[in-house]
Amino acid sequence: MTRLTGIAASDGIAIAKAYRFVQPDLTFAKTTVHDIEAEQKRLAAALAKAEQELIVIRQQTLEKFSAEEAAIFEAHLLVVHDPELIGPINQKIADEAVNAEYALHEVTSMFVALFEGMDDEYMSARASDIKDVTNRILAHLLGVHIPNPSNINEQVIIVANDLTPSETAQLDRNYVLGFITDIGGRTSHSAIMARSLEIPAVVGAGVATTTIQDGDTIIVDGLTGQVLVNPSADVIADYQEKAQKYRVQQAEWSTLVNEQTVSKDGVHVELAANIGSPNDLDGVLRHGAEGIGLYRTEFLYMGRENLPSEEEQFTAYKTVLEGMKGKPVVIRTLDIGGDKHLPYLPLQEEMNPFLGHRAIRLCLDQQELFRTQLRALLRASVYGNLKIMFPMIATIQEFRAAKAILLEEKEKLIAGGVAVGSSIEVGMMVEIPSTAVMADIFAKEVDFFSIGTNDLIQYTMAADRMNEKVSYLYQPYNPAILRLIQMVIKAAHQEQKWVGMCGEMAGDEHAVPLLLGLGLDEFSMSATSILKTRALLKQLSVPEMQTLATEALQLATAEEVLEKVKQAVK
Numbered sequence: 257m258t259r260l261t262g263i264a265a266s267d268g269i270a271i272a273k274a275y276r277f278v279q280p281d282l283t284f285a286k287t288t289v290h291d292i293e294a295e296q297k298r299l300a301a302a303l304a305k306a307e308q309e310l311i312v313i314r315q316q317t318l319e320k321f322s323a324e325e326a327a328i329f330e331a332h333l334l335v336v337h338d339p340e341l342i343g344p345i346n347q348k349i350a351d352e353a354v355n356a357e358y359a360l361h362e363v364t365s366m367f368v369a370l371f372e373g374m375d376d377e378y379m380s381a382r383a384s385d386i387k388d389v390t391n392r393i394l395a396h397l398l399g400v401h402i403p404n405p406s407n408i409n410e411q412v413i414i415v416a417n418d419l420t421p422s423e424t425a426q427l428d429r430n431y432v433l434g435f436i437t438d439i440g441g442r443t444s445h446s447a448i449m450a451r452s453l454e455i456p457a458v459v460g461a462g463v464a465t466t467t468i469q470d471g472d473t474i475i476v477d478g479l480t481g482q483v484l485v486n487p488s489a490d491v492i493a494d495y496q497e498k499a500q501k502y503r504v505q506q507a508e509w510s511t512l513v514n515e516q517t518v519s520k521d522g523v524h525v526e527l528a529a530n531i532g533s534p535n536d537l538d539g540v541l542r543h544g545a546e547g548i549g550l551y552r553t554e555f556l557y558m559g560r561e562n563l564p565s566e567e568e569q570f571t572a573y574k575t576v577l578e579g580m581k582g583k584p585v586v587i588r589t590l591d592i593g594g595d596k597h598l599p600y601l602p603l604q605e606e607m608n609p610f611l612g613h614r615a616i617r618l619c620l621d622q623q624e625l626f627r628t629q630l631r632a633l634l635r636a637s638v639y640g641n642l643k644i645m646f647p648m649i650a651t652i653q654e655f656r657a658a659k660a661i662l663l664e665e666k667e668k669l670i671a672g673g674v675a676v677g678s679s680i681e682v683g684m685m686v687e688i689p690s691t692a693v694m695a696d697i698f699a700k701e702v703d704f705f706s707i708g709t710n711d712l713i714q715y716t717m718a719a720d721r722m723n724e725k726v727s728y729l730y731q732p733y734n735p736a737i738l739r740l741i742q743m744v745i746k747a748a749h750q751e752q753k754w755v756g757m758c759g760e761m762a763g764d765e766h767a768v769p770l771l772l773g774l775g776l777d778e779f780s781m782s783a784t785s786i787l788k789t790r791a792l793l794k795q796l797s798v799p800e801m802q803t804l805a806t807e808a809l810q811l812a813t814a815e816e817v818l819e820k821v822k823q824a825v826k
């Protein structure tokens with residue numbers, strides 16, 4: 257048995273066979289061939305296998321996802337059949353007596369370069385189709401396997417170097433029982449999505465893809481970050497028991513689903529959920545959330561080939577607002593960039609994407625994109641209790657500019673006779689240290705703050721949240737972070753504004769006592785953490801936690817703070 261240790265990213269225990277989601281090595285050498293006809297037959301055989309594979313994938317995608325997603329593979333099939341592409345490859349093999357791999361690569365690269373150079377959205381999508389199909393044909397020529405998670409039809413644990421948020425979104429929960437990645441941290445978006453999909457996960461396990469083979473038996477312990485490869489029958493039995501205990505614990509928590517969240521001394525705080533799509537609503541209601549504290553709308557823009565229309569966005573926002581039946585719903589405007597990309601919105605390569613042209617910076621620059629989203633939000637606002645939040649605000653001018661655009665769109669809609677909610681709160685994320693330090697100034701102009709500790713910690717500690725080598729600096733209990741949080745809460749309360757937290761810290765069992773003591777009003781987290789947190793808050797008294805927080809603020813290290821919390825809350 258081999259044991260790997262990573263970062264516990266999503267609670268729960270899963271035991272199943274490994275499925276490696278690792279791109280194969282597609283390198284090849286140029287060779288001279290003597291039997292032209294045999295080489296062309298080899299190409300034809302690879303094309304036939306690629307075609308067969310695509311027909312199956314298209315069908316499975318249609319059954320498991322949607323016609324829109326299946327259309328991607330329809331386009332790939334067209335490429336496989338395209339005589340204008342296949343003809344020149346065969347010609348090249350004949351004219352130059354070269355191997356099929358080389359001829360394929362040369363011809364398709366020419367088309368890709370041509371289409372990419374056209375600066376046209378449709379053509380650049382075609383270029384990306386040709387690249388994908390070329391890799392599939394190459395894999396068949398080389399006799400290697402391209403993994404395809406939508407092809408999975410047995411229960412597995414995915415092992416990957418990393419999963420993009422859109423790859424994570426496409427995992428089928430019926431088959432994918434857990435996942436392990438080499439890189440990433442607790443706040444990388446694949447980890448966040450694993451929690452909303454309720455799939456146990458360990459990220460940042462370093463050598464998972466080099467250690468684990470397809471078909472190995474794997475235990476993923478998302479509670480501790482342990483991964484066990486080919487464990488003995490005894491170890492499997494131990495973990496089955498541990499998984500059973502966890503299920504019993506969950507059943508106990510679930511009795512709190514319809515209860516209010518109150519501390520031991522009767523103080524109410526709000527427990528809200530973070531979501532990425534209207535599909536998450538079911539989990540939100542099942543786990544008894546009192547609202548939605550963060551709807552990450554960027555997921556609506558991801559895993560597709562074009563921008564979502566105003567109508568599509570309106571429908572998604574309306575669904576969430578109606579589903580929450582008047583409970584507060586904080587919808588965050590587009591936060592793209594960092595580790596989240598849109599294939600159809602070519603952004604410049606950046607040295608430091610997390611410090612780059614992302615979120616509100618991009619929206620203020622590409623205003624049509626922003627205005628479309630704001631119109632959809634404003635139109636949806638009449639269907640529930642909407643609060644709009646801007647991400648990655650660094651300066652007061654950015655907040656003012658974003659709010660001014662929102663008000664302009666609102667005026668225009670009203671002038672056109674469209675109904676818009678009359679009391680939409682407008683707030684901002686506090687995730688850049690400049691805004692925490694200047695919270696007193698911001699508090700006069702915003703309706704609320706939501707502290708985004710995933711980014712606030714990475715920017716305060718200068719530690720990339722995607723880099724497992726510096727993940728030890730993700731220190732929510734560090735007094736530096738606690739002091740910033742205190743500044744934000746004090747400044748907001750001074751102006752009678754409320755403060756939430758939607759970073760992962762809000763659902764961290766050792767941070768919750770401190771946050772209660774610091775006066776946080778709303779805690780927003782993965783839906784799966786809500787009941788556990790409600791049970792915890794019932795045991796805490798506000799005056800005691802105030803004393804704990806005051807003492808913690810004076811300590812020197814995160815370790816000392818953690819120790820103090822553990823002593824105070826047994």
Ligand code: PEP
Nearest residue numbers: 687708709710711758759
């Ligand atoms: C945060 O930064 O804490 C946050 C909630 O936003 P995201 O994780 O989407 O960057």
Ligand code: MG
Nearest residue numbers: 687708710711
């Ligand atoms: Mg953030």
